[in-house]
Amino acid sequence: MNNILAIAHKELKSYFSTPIAYIVIGFFALLWGYFFWVMLLYFNQQSQLGGLGGGGSVDMNQQLIRPLFLNATVILLFLLPLITMRTYSEEKRSGTIELLLTSPLTDFQIITGKFLGAMGLYAAMLGVTVIHMVLLFSYGNPEWRPVVTGYIGLLLMGGCFISVGLFISSLTKNQIVSGIVTFGVFLLLWVINWPASFVGPTTQSVLNYLSITDHFDDFTKGILDTKHLVYYFSVISFGLFLTARAVDTERWRG
Amino acid sequence: MIEVQHLTKRYGPVTAVDDVSFTVERGEILGFLGPNGAGKTTTMRVLTGYMPPSEGKAIVAGYDVFDQPLEAKRRTGYLPETPPLYPDMTVREYLTFVARIKSVPRNDCTKRIGDMMERTRITDVADRHCGKLSKGYRQRVGLAQAMLHNPDVLILDEPTAGLDPKQIIETRELIKGLAGDHTIILSTHILPEVSQTCQRIVIINKGKIVAVDTPDNLTSRLRGSETMYLQVDAQGADAAEALQRVPGVTRVGIADARDSVTGFEVDSATGRDVRRELAAVIVGRGWGLLEMRPMRMSLEDVFLQLTTQDAAAQAAPAEEVTHE
Numbered sequence: 001m002n003n004i005l006a007i008a009h010k011e012l013k014s015y016f017s018t019p020i021a022y023i024v025i026g027f028f029a030l031l032w033g034y035f036f037w038v039m040l041l042y043f044n045q046q047s048q049l050g051g052l053g054g055g056g057s058v059d060m061n062q063q064l065i066r067p068l069f070l071n072a073t074v075i076l077l078f079l080l081p082l083i084t085m086r087t088y089s090e091e092k093r094s095g096t097i098e099l100l101l102t103s104p105l106t107d108f109q110i111i112t113g114k115f116l117g118a119m120g121l122y123a124a125m126l127g128v129t130v131i132h133m134v135l136l137f138s139y140g141n142p143e144w145r146p147v148v149t150g151y152i153g154l155l156l157m158g159g160c161f162i163s164v165g166l167f168i169s170s171l172t173k174n175q176i177v178s179g180i181v182t183f184g185v186f187l188l189l190w191v192i193n194w195p196a197s198f199v200g201p202t203t204q205s206v207l208n209y210l211s212i213t214d215h216f217d218d219f220t221k222g223i224l225d226t227k228h229l230v231y232y233f234s235v236i237s238f239g240l241f242l243t244a245r246a247v248d249t250e251r252w253r254g
Numbered sequence: 255m256i257e258v259q260h261l262t263k264r265y266g267p268v269t270a271v272d273d274v275s276f277t278v279e280r281g282e283i284l285g286f287l288g289p290n291g292a293g294k295t296t297t298m299r300v301l302t303g304y305m306p307p308s309e310g311k312a313i314v315a316g317y318d319v320f321d322q323p324l325e326a327k328r329r330t331g332y333l334p335e336t337p338p339l340y341p342d343m344t345v346r347e348y349l350t351f352v353a354r355i356k357s358v359p360r361n362d363c364t365k366r367i368g369d370m371m372e373r374t375r376i377t378d379v380a381d382r383h384c385g386k387l388s389k390g391y392r393q394r395v396g397l398a399q400a401m402l403h404n405p406d407v408l409i410l411d412e413p414t415a416g417l418d419p420k421q422i423i424e425t426r427e428l429i430k431g432l433a434g435d436h437t438i439i440l441s442t443h444i445l446p447e448v449s450q451t452c453q454r455i456v457i458i459n460k461g462k463i464v465a466v467d468t469p470d471n472l473t474s475r476l477r478g479s480e481t482m483y484l485q486v487d488a489q490g491a492d493a494a495e496a497l498q499r500v501p502g503v504t505r506v507g508i509a510d511a512r513d514s515v516t517g518f519e520v521d522s523a524t525g526r527d528v529r530r531e532l533a534a535v536i537v538g539r540g541w542g543l544l545e546m547r548p549m550r551m552s553l554e555d556v557f558l559q560l561t562t563q564d565a566a567a568q569a570a571p572a573e574e575v576t577h578e
Contacts, residue, residue, distance in 0.1 A: 099338035
């Protein structure tokens with residue numbers, strides 16, 4: 001455990017000693033803030049219409065917080081590759097991987113450490129958005145459950161992306177290649193269920209199941225469904241497992 | 255302490271290390287010598303558990319590096335060819351991280367790091383970023399990293415590469431000082447280095463071991479005859495003829511000549527000391543004997559002889575040499 005934390009700590013520190021952490025967190029805050037502002041304008045308009053007796057009640061959770069969470073997904077697609085692209089690639093390029101692989105560490109410890117390090121930065125990123133939530137809670141009275149489950153969902157969904165990104169990073173020593181491929185794969189995972197309504201029921205359910213972003217929907221509604229939890233944890237474990245295989249294969253190939 | 259048995263490593267169709275076996279005793283410094291691409295780094299990488307062998311096995315400090323990698327790694331310190339430094343960390347941060355992943359006890363950590371920085375003379379750069387260090391400092395931080403957990407076995411891949419002459423001498427002294435407590439394998443292609451630091455040498459070429467011996471034995475083993483260098487205050491042709499007539503002398507060659515001083519290389523049969531006769535002849539003729547010294551075959555010559563294929567077959571007849 002100590003070893004895992006040592007690696008995680010090192011990863012986190014290296015994010016913050018390079019511009020990466022600041023750029024990623026900065027842009028995330030900017031984009032989230034922008035979405036927040038736009039959706040607040042829209043929400044205000046809706047509630048004024050509602051106040052005029054236009055029918056239908058306004059719900060801050062449904063009409064402000066939920067769309068905000070769903071839009072955050074798109075920001076993650078762009079920003080998370082920046083977090084994961086260097087994790088393994090940089091170590092391979094600079095040769096520091098030799099230090100890790102010849103130290104008394106297991107692959108599992110190295111990979112878990114790296115995963116937790118990236119998750120740490122991601123959590124810090126999400127931490128910024130708490131400010132907006134505090135504002136909403138102090139001026140309105142949204143329900144807290146969907147907010148909490150939304151954050152849990154965001155963390156898990158991000159975890160899936162990070163573990164897939166980690167795997168891709170372990171395949172190449174070129175950060176740029178790693179970043180671009182990761183971004184491409186994320187996009188594919190996002191749009192994979194778009195043809196779902198045009199295909200047969202079996203294919204449809206398979207496609208929907210594969211879409212990492214689709215499973216997030218229920219979290220934003222305040223539902224903590226085991227089905228989705230199992231899905232997310234499986235994807236994370238699978239990504240980490242593939243990373244371990246890749247590291248091991250690399251070792252044999254030399 | 256280190257036992258390598260029939261180690262073979264293939265990268266696809268390329269055999270980088272081919273059936274290599276050797277042992278290193280506790281406290282010994284073994285020099286690993288070979289041209290670039292001979293398989294030194296690959297062998298070291300297998301020994302440190304960085305990669306598994308294709309065939310054969312390696313036992314370090316009593317543990318098989320493949321079956322019990324953690325135990326073996328705990329007892330091994332490794333300095334790769336490029337020191338594995340994180341450019342964004344300061345030297346102190348870096349060593350602290352290394353201490354953590356190598357399970358150096360926490361309460362001992364600060365003291366051990368200070369100690370190691372002292373020994374490798376990097377205390378003055380303790381708070382500089384690793385990425386900003388000169389090559390010499392990087393190399394020494396790498397060395398500190400390898401020794402930090404006080405391992406039984408140290409494996410150093412070209413530890414003096416990129417150092418200036420003063421640093422090279424300091425590093426050599428440091429490594430020599432470590433022998434005894436530590437068993438050391440160091441690779442290099444700088445020959446004086448091995449003859450000065452190592453007790454035994456393994457010469458490797460194209461993945462195969464071509465010789466294992468002490469530096470002295472290696473140089474004498476390959477010397478077919480004794481060679482003497484003489485500097486005589488006399489005309490070349492005249493003196494050469496006189497020297498040639500000394501019993502036991504097999505060949506006389508003129509090495510250099512300027513003004514009236516001539517330098518000769520005189521070969522004689524092995525085991526026959528012709529120095530007295532040579533001196534007597536020269537003095538008897540009334541010439542001045544300005545210099546006389548035995549010429550030993552340098553390790554460079556040994557190395558070149560061994561690593562060119564024909565010589566390799568001759569020096570190690572038991573080994574089958576493949577021609578690729």
